[in-house]
Structures are given as C-alpha cells and as structure tokens.
Amino acid sequence: MSYTRPLTPRFYCDWVNWLLAEGKMATSDITDNLPNGNVSIATGSSLIEMFDMTPSNLQTITADTESDQIQIQVNTTIATDASQESSFVAIYGHNFQDANIKFKFQHSDTSGFTDGNVVNPALTEIVNLNSGNVAADATANATAGNYATPANNGWTLFSFASTEKNQYVRITIDADGTYSDDIQIGYISIGKYIDLPNAPDINIKRDFNEGEGNIINQTDGGMDFSNLKYLSAPNWYLAPYELKSGSTADSIRRSGRLAWDLNFSFVADTNFTPENWSSSKILQSDTIRNILQYTIGSHLPFLYQWDNSVSTEWDFCLSRVYHKPEIMKTNNVWSIGMQIVERY
Numbered sequence: 001m002s003y004t005r006p007l008t009p010r011f012y013c014d015w016v017n018w019l020l021a022e023g024k025m026a027t028s029d030i031t032d033n034l035p036n037g038n039v040s041i042a043t044g045s046s047l048i049e050m051f052d053m054t055p056s057n058l059q060t061i062t063a064d065t066e067s068d069q070i071q072i073q074v075n076t077t078i079a080t081d082a083s084q085e086s087s088f089v090a091i092y093g094h095n096f097q098d099a100n101i102k103f104k105f106q107h108s109d110t111s112g113f114t115d116g117n118v119v120n121p122a123l124t125e126i127v128n129l130n131s132g133n134v135a136a137d138a139t140a141n142a143t144a145g146n147y148a149t150p151a152n153n154g155w156t157l158f159s160f161a162s163t164e165k166n167q168y169v170r171i172t173i174d175a176d177g178t179y180s181d182d183i184q185i186g187y188i189s190i191g192k193y194i195d196l197p198n199a200p201d202i203n204i205k206r207d208f209n210e211g212e213g214n215i216i217n218q219t220d221g222g223m224d225f226s227n228l229k230y231l232s233a234p235n236w237y238l239a240p241y242e243l244k245s246g247s248t249a250d251s252i253r254r255s256g257r258l259a260w261d262l263n264f265s266f267v268a269d270t271n272f273t274p275e276n277w278s279s280s281k282i283l284q285s286d287t288i289r290n291i292l293q294y295t296i297g298s299h300l301p302f303l304y305q306w307d308n309s310v311s312t313e314w315d316f317c318l319s320r321v322y323h324k325p326e327i328m329k330t331n332n333v334w335s336i337g338m339q340i341v342e343r344y
Contacts, residue, residue, distance in 0.1 A: 004206070004312050006260055007199050008122075011321075012157075012303035013294035015191035016074055021296060029075040037068035041233055042182070047072070053301055055092035055186035055318070056234040056344075057156070057321040061287065063099065063179040066339075069184075070173040074190060075111065077167070082286040083283040085192050090303060092155045093186020093236030097245050100180040102147040103173045106235065107156075107166040120146040121160040126155045126311045128243050152243040154313065157303075159193065185335055186236045189277070191224070192294065194286045195308050197271040198265065205261035214255050231255045233344040243313045258317050264288070265335040272334045274327070288336060291321070298322050301343045317342050 011281060019025040032047050034040050040058035041047060050059050051070070068181040079086040089105060096103070110117045123129060123146070130151045150156050156310065169190060173183070191276035213230035224334040232255045233240045274285035282293055295302050305311070317340075 002307060002312065002315050003260075005307060006204060006206075007309065008196060008309040009200075009262075010195050010228045010305040010308040011295075012090065012189070012193045012305070013191045014053065014189045014300060014302065015076070015086055015185040016189070016296065017053055018191070018294045018296070018299050019076060019078075021300065029077060031073050031075075033069070033071040036070065038066045039063045039068040039070060039179075042157060045126040045335050050129040050185050050188050050337060055240070058184045058186050058237060059091055060130055061183040061185070062265070063175075064182050065178055065180075067178045071170055072173070072191060073168060073170045074110070075131055075168050077110075078283065079167050080132055080280070081109075081164045081166055083280055084162060085284055086162055086166070086169065088159045088189075088193050089171070090155065090157045090189040091185065091187075092189070094150075094155065095153045095181060095184040095237050095247065096150045096156070097153045098179070098181045098247065099183045100316050101173055101183065102149045102176050104144070104148065105160065105169070105171055107169045109165045109167050111168055113193050115145065116163055119162075119165050121162060123148060123158045126157040126159060127313050127316070128152050129158045132199055132283050133342055136189070147174070152245060153247070154238045154243040155241065155317075157311075163241060178261055184237050189303065196288065197267060198233065198264065200262040203264065207259045208254075209259060210256035233342075239310070240318075241313050241316060248269065257344075258319075258340075259279065259299045260340045261337070262340065263335065266329060267334050269332045272285070272336070291337045295321055301336060304340055319343055 024331045027048050030048060030051060040062050042062045045059040049057060076084055105123060106118055106120055106264045108118045129151045213228055215227045216224050218224045232253060235249045239253045242250055251277060271287055273289045274281040275286055298320045300318055301318050304317045319342050322339040326334050326336040329335050
C-alpha cells in the first residue's frame with residue numbers, strides 16, 4: 001500500500017550521464033550495430049538521444065516486419081570490476097509489447113563480447129520486465145539467452161548484480177519471430193541505485209502543485225481569467241509511468257508536480273559520506289553524499305522511489321534533488337534536509 005507515503009526511499013542515479021558530465025565518458029562510447037539488414041534508426045532520431053534523460057523525446061528504430069537483431073552498447077570506461085557498480089537499467093517510453101520484442105542484458109570486459117568474457121546476470125524485475133520469461137540461475141541464463149519480454153508498453157525497470165567483467169554493458173533487442181511495429185524508445189538509463197539508511201523524519205512536507213502552470217490575469221474592469229500553460233508531464237509512449245498494451249495514453253491522469261521536503265536526522269557519518277574522496281570510494285560507496293555526487297546536486301535528474309519496498313508502476317517519479325547544508329547533531333552523527341521535485 002503506497003498512498004505516496006515516503007518511507008525508506010531509493011534513488012536510481014544515471015551513471016551514463018554522470019560519467020559524460022564528469023568527462024570520464026564521451027558520446028562516442030555509446031554505440032549500436034545499426035543499420036543491420038533493413039533495421040535502422042529512423043531519420044530524425046538518433047542513438048544518443050535515447051540517453052538524453054527525456055522520456056517524452058521518442059526515438060524510432062525502423063523495424064516493422066523485420067527480424068534483425070539490435071545491439072545498444074555502452075563503454076563505461078571503468079576498467080576496475082569492483083568500481084563499476086551499475087545495478088539497474090530503466091527503459092522509458094517504449095512500445096516493446098506492441099513491437100513483439102524480447103531483450104537481454106549482458107556485460108563484458110571486451111567490446112566485442114567475445115566468448116568467455118560475457119556475463120549474463122540474473123535480472124530482478126522491479127517494473128514490467130516479465131520476469132517469468134527470464135531464467136532464474138546462471139546456468140539457465142546462459143542456455144536460455146537471458147531474454148525478457150515486457151508484458152506491457154510504457155516503461156521497464158530491473159536490477160542486477162555486476163561484480164566482474166563489467167566495463168561494457170549491452171542491451172540486445174530481438175524480435176520474437178518478426179517485429180510487429182517500428183520500435184519506440186524515449187530514454188535508456190543505466191546506473192546505480194542507493195537506498196537511504198532510514199526513513200525521513202516525521203515532519204515531512206509534500207505538495208502536488210496542481211495548477212502550477214496556471215497564470216491568472218485581471219482585466220481593467222476587475223474580471224479575472226486563467227491561462228493554463230500546462231497541466232502535467234508530457235506523454236512518453238503512453239502517459240508517464242503508465243503500463244498497458246496499445247498506444248493510446250489514458251487522458252485521465254495525475255496533474256501537477258510532486259514535491260517533498262524531507263529531513264533525515266541522526267545519520268551516522270558512515271552512511272553520510274564516503275570514507276575518503278578517492279575515485280574508488282566515490283564509485284563504490286552508497287552514502288547520501290554519493291547520491292549528490294552522481295546527480296551533481298540538482299544538475300542531473302534521477303528516478304525517485306519513495307518506498308523501496310513497494311514497486312507498482314506509480315510509485316516512482318523522475319526528480320531533481322535540492323539539498324540543504326548538513327548539520328552535526330552529535331559526535332559522528334549528522335542531519336540533512338533535501339527537497340525532491342518532480343521533473344517533466
């Protein structure tokens with residue numbers, strides 16, 4: 001049961017965009033195998049825009065009635081296994097159910113994914129993976145190809161454990177027979193999630209900001225009229241966070257912009273800041289400061305899950321974080337406030 005109750009939250013931080021912003025990666029580190037046969041990226045679409053953090057900016061792969069495989073690959077440039085801590089993939093604004101798609105996720109230390117250097121990690125469904133079609137153990141994964149078939153259009157989120165051979169990550173898209181539509185993808189996010197150590201303090205402020213895009217003007221005669229510039233987030237392939245078959249978005253959906261004002265008190269310094277600021281600690285630690293590092297403050301959006309124990313499609317929100325100065329409460333114990341604001 002959710003009711004948008006902020007219990008122990010989880011932050012899904014996009015490492016591809018963070019590494020690009022840090023200069024560790026270049027856009028040339030994101031590649032594909034297209035065109036492949038008659039399957040190609042449509043005119044006006046591009047691979048790099050599939051990583052632009054904007055789910056409403058749909059990119060099209062021309063594939064209807066074809067069957068050729070599609071590979072989308074990222075070189076994280078992080079060569080140390082223990083430091084490449086990516087742990088989730090989210091694919092927003094897709095029509096995988098309509099297009100008759102199955103896909104798999106792999107990682108490797110070689111760009112060619114050569115035999116003996118490929119890992120097929122077990123995938124854990126969070127939203128719309130259709131995990132019943134994903135093999136449960138490593139041996140079966142290798143045999144079955146580790147394919148998943150999302151049961152709905154909309155978006156998909158899954159986690160995985162990456163402990164070795166993980167500099168390169170690859171999403172392979174195949175037709176279950178032949179593709180039955182051109183493929184739509186709004187935004188692919190590959191990164192690391194971090195659970196906060198505890199729930200926020202009880203003095204939580206929350207706002208839905210209905211009518212945020214509303215401007216009220218007054219005439220010379222004293223009458224007023226309202227101009228509504230926008231009502232809610234723009235559609236992805238469907239409405240934001242919606243899951244179903246077909247391409248018609250539900251016209252009745254949540255309006256406004258969610259926002260939370262949260263405080264976390266009595267956080268041990270071991271959960272607050274990495275032991276030191278070496279590159280390995282920045283990559284490997286799971287502290288509040290790591291979240292702020294990966295989002296560069298409010299610069300990069302992230303996927304916010306306000307209760308990490310509940311994962312229906314509506315229990316998430318693409319957001320930005322605005323943090324306040326931390327305060328030491330007692331020896332080695334800190335508090336921090338942060339505002340989480342939905343972004344469209």
